[in-house]
Amino acid sequence: MPDSKDDGQFDGPLKAFRNSEFMDDRVARPLRILSEYLEPEARFDRLGIIDTVVFFGSARIHSREEAEKDLKNAEANGGDVDSAKKALNMSRYYEDARELARRMTEWSKHLEGTNRRFVVCTGGGPGIMEAANRGASEAKGLNIGLNINLPQEQHDNPYISRELAFEFHYFFMRKFWFMFMAKALVIFPGGFGTMDELFETMTLITTHKIKKKMPIVLFGTSYWNDVLNIDAMVEHGTVSADEAALIFRTDSVDEAFAYISKDLEENALADPEDSLSRGTRAEP
Numbered sequence: 001m002p003d004s005k006d007d008g009q010f011d012g013p014l015k016a017f018r019n020s021e022f023m024d025d026r027v028a029r030p031l032r033i034l035s036e037y038l039e040p041e042a043r044f045d046r047l048g049i050i051d052t053v054v055f056f057g058s059a060r061i062h063s064r065e066e067a068e069k070d071l072k073n074a075e076a077n078g079g080d081v082d083s084a085k086k087a088l089n090m091s092r093y094y095e096d097a098r099e100l101a102r103r104m105t106e107w108s109k110h111l112e113g114t115n116r117r118f119v120v121c122t123g124g125g126p127g128i129m130e131a132a133n134r135g136a137s138e139a140k141g142l143n144i145g146l147n148i149n150l151p152q153e154q155h156d157n158p159y160i161s162r163e164l165a166f167e168f169h170y171f172f173m174r175k176f177w178f179m180f181m182a183k184a185l186v187i188f189p190g191g192f193g194t195m196d197e198l199f200e201t202m203t204l205i206t207t208h209k210i211k212k213k214m215p216i217v218l219f220g221t222s223y224w225n226d227v228l229n230i231d232a233m234v235e236h237g238t239v240s241a242d243e244a245a246l247i248f249r250t251d252s253v254d255e256a257f258a259y260i261s262k263d264l265e266e267n268a269l270a271d272p273e274d275s276l277s278r279g280t281r282a283e284p
Contacts, residue, residue, distance in 0.1 A: 033170060067087045070087060071088050097128050144164040213263070230244050
């Protein structure tokens, strides 16, 4: 519909891309999807970002400082002390994600070249996502938050580089940018969303839809041994031993850093074409 002034006079026809009624309608869905490809790509190009190290994990894991405060409040006010103690125990993963992201960022900042390589990327929310963005921020590096509009919990954390803070409407476009940019993945303890991200990653790799070499770290052996028995899948023949071996399991920041950085040096950094363009080397 045309633009109109308060006095009822029309300014003229309304451009289609400024017509919010049209842009929000189902018929414009292809345009909205395309915008969630083109707009992030334009930002990455402008900032010279080639690839990422992606951190996945629960939004419900708090920092040690916050967990200690919650435990003291529970003890003082008759709260759920057992739950607060469990949260404090899980907070070690927040601190480990924070430290690993800091170290990866410090390492990547000293690589040769003008393009930004292996930038820390998360889902942009609280918990493990916040921890990784926080660690990268403490190393004074750019970091990415691929947030999603959810009705209940998701809000972007304050440690994301503002020029790289995104909010997606479509889950599949958010997932696309996770995988398209990633050269390494670290999966910390998490729930259904984290499991979804892990299994989709493994599906794309084992079906060769993603051809690039990509180290995958499953961080937190006691947690993952409780909730995910990959060895049983191998035993039952539903997953091959070679597929299971694609996942490196550890509880150590030192081991995770050494494993990821060594793999990136031997593969991504050893390929001269790898630093020139963004992408997954996926099927067209």
